[in-house]
Amino acid sequence: MRTLRRFFKRLSSWATTQHAEERLQAEIEEHLAMQTAENVQAGLSPIEARRQAMLKFGGVEAMKEEYRDQKGLPFLETLAQDLRYAFRQLAASPGFALIAIATMALGVGATTAIYTVVYTTLLAPMPYPQPDQLVMVWSKVSGHRNGISAGDFLDWQRRNKSFQALCAFTGGNFNLATKDQPEQINGRLASPGFLNMIGLPFLLGRDILPEEGIPGKDHVVVLSYKLWNRLGADRNIIGQQLRIEFTPREFRR
Numbered sequence: 001m002r003t004l005r006r007f008f009k010r011l012s013s014w015a016t017t018q019h020a021e022e023r024l025q026a027e028i029e030e031h032l033a034m035q036t037a038e039n040v041q042a043g044l045s046p047i048e049a050r051r052q053a054m055l056k057f058g059g060v061e062a063m064k065e066e067y068r069d070q071k072g073l074p075f076l077e078t079l080a081q082d083l084r085y086a087f088r089q090l091a092a093s094p095g096f097a098l099i100a101i102a103t104m105a106l107g108v109g110a111t112t113a114i115y116t117v118v119y120t121t122l123l124a125p126m127p128y129p130q131p132d133q134l135v136m137v138w139s140k141v142s143g144h145r146n147g148i149s150a151g152d153f154l155d156w157q158r159r160n161k162s163f164q165a166l167c168a169f170t171g172g173n174f175n176l177a178t179k180d181q182p183e184q185i186n187g188r189l190a191s192p193g194f195l196n197m198i199g200l201p202f203l204l205g206r207d208i209l210p211e212e213g214i215p216g217k218d219h220v221v222v223l224s225y226k227l228w229n230r231l232g233a234d235r236n237i238i239g240q241q242l243r244i245e246f247t248p249r250e251f252r253r
Helices: 002-015 017-041 046-057 060-071 074-092 094-123 150-159 194-198 225-230
Strands: 139-141 144-146 169-177 183-190 243-252
Touching (some): 017 046, 074 094
Antiparallel strands (some): 139 144
């Protein structure tokens, strides 16, 4: 707390530098005048009395510098001086200033873009509860990761003793028929329980039930919030029919 109070006191003094300088100068002059008067009373001439008073007092400028270091913030003062000097140099060479500013802007923009991509793809946690408990298992053929067949997945699911739940999905494109015109959207085919497994909440409706994963009964669609808004954000959409055509990319698990 004492360090914090000292910092704010110095900041306040730095903000009122002119007033503090005038007060310091007045105190120095008052001290020199008193010492000079004592020297005159001791029999010295006014000029010699003043000289002796200044010799006894010491270096005035050195004392001022020490006072500024104690009362102000040297870092901010030095920074302000450097900024003033830099602005004067840039104003003297506007062409160089524009090139320097453009170069710095491009550098900062490129660095920010690269960091954003790296953070999004490598560092940012997945937007699910307990993402560290989610894993993806692949089939490996000739040393390369490969999608798995539905039969392999069902076999893994029956023999599973290591995971709380196993779900499969495959990504692809959907051709969605709307009342205006058909449009293509990205989506996934997933086995029952997929959304509950990764912990996504539902605004309306529910996850796919186990019996709805059986061929012939797999006519259930779960809409994302974004797509639901694009379709009119109708809260009565549950139970309505959508005409879609799916084009798979690969099967994952």
